[in-house]
Amino acid sequence: MGRTKEDASIGIIGMGDMGKMYAQRLSDAGWRPENFESLKQEFASQKGVTIFPNGHLVSRISDYILYSVEAGVIDKVVAQYGLSTKVGAIVGGQTSCKAPELAAFEKHLPSDVEIVSCHSLHGPKVNPQGQPLVLIQHRASDESLKFVENILSSFGSKHVYLTGEMHDRITADTQAVTHAAFLSMGTAWQANNQFPWEHGRWVGGIENVKINITLRIYSNKWHVYAGLAILNPAAKQQIRQYAESVTDLYKLMIGGQREELKRRVKAAGASVFRPGSEGQDLLLKDEVLDRFSLSNRPREKAPPNSHLSLLAIVDCWSKLGIVPYDHMICSTPLFRLWLGVTEYLFRNQDLLDEALDTAIDDSTFRSDDLEFTFAARAWSDCVSFGDFESYRHRFERIAEYFAPRFPEAATLGNEMMKTILEKTTSNN
Numbered sequence: 319m320g321r322t323k324e325d326a327s328i329g330i331i332g333m334g335d336m337g338k339m340y341a342q343r344l345s346d347a348g349w350r351p352e353n354f355e356s357l358k359q360e361f362a363s364q365k366g367v368t369i370f371p372n373g374h375l376v377s378r379i380s381d382y383i384l385y386s387v388e389a390g391v392i393d394k395v396v397a398q399y400g401l402s403t404k405v406g407a408i409v410g411g412q413t414s415c416k417a418p419e420l421a422a423f424e425k426h427l428p429s430d431v432e433i434v435s436c437h438s439l440h441g442p443k444v445n446p447q448g449q450p451l452v453l454i455q456h457r458a459s460d461e462s463l464k465f466v467e468n469i470l471s472s473f474g475s476k477h478v479y480l481t482g483e484m485h486d487r488i489t490a491d492t493q494a495v496t497h498a499a500f501l502s503m504g505t506a507w508q509a510n511n512q513f514p515w516e517h518g519r520w521v522g523g524i525e526n527v528k529i530n531i532t533l534r535i536y537s538n539k540w541h542v543y544a545g546l547a548i549l550n551p552a553a554k555q556q557i558r559q560y561a562e563s564v565t566d567l568y569k570l571m572i573g574g575q576r577e578e579l580k581r582r583v584k585a586a587g588a589s590v591f592r593p594g595s596e597g598q599d600l601l602l603k604d605e606v607l608d609r610f611s612l613s614n615r616p617r618e619k620a621p622p623n624s625h626l627s628l629l630a631i632v633d634c635w636s637k638l639g640i641v642p643y644d645h646m647i648c649s650t651p652l653f654r655l656w657l658g659v660t661e662y663l664f665r666n667q668d669l670l671d672e673a674l675d676t677a678i679d680d681s682t683f684r685s686d687d688l689e690f691t692f693a694a695r696a697w698s699d700c701v702s703f704g705d706f707e708s709y710r711h712r713f714e715r716i717a718e719y720f721a722p723r724f725p726e727a728a729t730l731g732n733e734m735m736k737t738i739l740e741k742t743t744s745n746n
């Protein structure tokens with residue numbers, strides 16, 4: 319069948335945040351009866367978008383059908399609508415973990431249907447221009463891949479071609495472990511009953527990024543983070559290694575093993591931040607980091623921090639043989655910020671030594687670091703057990719604690735993301 323972008327009909331099943339973002343940029347969209355009326359109103363003025371009452375009606379008329387539902391329900395939803403797919407159509411998914419999505423397609427779609435999946439590596443409020451967009455030619459001709467590429471070209475994203483397996487391995491590094499670190503920071507702050515920026519110890523620079531990103535994650539939907547961690551086989555091992563690195567380093571800190579701590583952290587640093595990179599520009603700089611503070615204390619008053627979360631991610635990358643710069647092409651904004659603050663610490667020897675000495679000499683951080691260690695292990699267990707409900711429970715309990723602060727953090731966080739993203743593109 320001769321398909322051209324102009325006469326193609328595109329259907330989206332799952333009109334949540336990402337589905338709506340796609341629909342606004344693309345064509346036809348479909349939804350289920352309970353949301354039908356409100357979506358019809360919401361999209362009434364959007365030219366070229368038709369809201370249908372369910373996924374059957376979307377599937378039977380669309381040339382490209384995109385499932386944009388929670389990763390945890392993909393099998394159920396494809397089982398529901400897959401058989402209604404138009405003969406010869408192409409199907410894809412926008413879920414964050416491809417193993418269950420592609421398995422659902424193989425299991426439930428008729429054999430004449432081709433499969434080209436995708437994944438926008440950013441949230442629904444980030445401008446897709448220049449951000450990575452993964453394309454997976456799973457069961458499709460080159461012509462069909464081109465057709466999908468053409469449809470999605472209006473996003474202006476950078477196309478990255480991967481298999482489903484490669485996608486899951488890379489996003490376990492870039493997304494799942496990054497989220498585990500920020501989730502653990504929020505858990506530790508909540509356990510110690512502190513809004514960190516109201517506390518003299520948590521101000522300026524790196525701390526701004528930690529706080530803003532943590533609040534950003536907790537103000538989002540739990541299922542996005544649960545799905546991409548629990549359903550991704552590679553993520554469990556990596557999150558476990560992060561928790562082990564946190565625990566090992568914490569034990570060295572409370573044991574007063576300065577030399578061993580320094581040796582281990584510096585060896586890890588040398589394997590991640592290879593010699594020769596000293597002259598390169600840092601992803602993040604002081605003036606950018608300092609601009610987005612929820613606290614009103616100036617930088618000079620910011621006392622040193624042990625930065626256990628950052629020391630541990632470098633130890634974790636080193637233990638897993640991960641060179642994070644290799645993943646830049648397939649990175650999310652949060653990952654680039656996370657790498658940016660880590661690099662900021664590790665490429666400044668004075669700052670790194672100060673953090674390591676603080677970790678040994680200054681007991682002010684012990685209770686925070688203890689709670690952080692508990693939290694990293696608890697999130698790792700939660701992901702390993704694969705229990706969505708306990709993940710949800712943990713996430714929502716902590717989100718509730720920070721909820722009164724979401725509005726101010728969102729305003730500042732959005733500005734911070736925008737400014738920092740301009741400086742940390744996936745080209746770096």
Ligand SMILES: NC(=O)C1=CN([C@@H]2O[C@H](COP(=O)(O)OP(=O)(O)OC[C@H]3O[C@@H](n4cnc5c(N)ncnc54)[C@H](OP(=O)(O)O)[C@@H]3O)[C@@H](O)[C@H]2O)C=CC1
Nearest residue numbers: 332333334335336337386387388389412413414440441442
């Ligand atoms: N948010 C993000 O930052 C990103 C998310 N993703 C991925 O995109 C996917 C969607 O995420 P997001 O949009 O944020 O989440 P949302 O919760 O906003 O959207 C999911 C949507 O799927 C709908 N849905 C569930 N079951 C059905 C069904 N049987 N028929 C029709 N619709 C159904 C839900 O409807 P209802 O609410 O009525 O149940 C909901 O509107 C996820 O897999 C996520 O991992 C990818 C990149 C970024």
Ligand SMILES: O=C(O)C(=O)Cc1ccc(O)cc1
Nearest residue numbers: 414439440441493650651652
């Ligand atoms: O940047 C991040 O890691 C986010 O938290 C936003 C996000 C969430 C899920 C995705 O599949 C892609 C991006």
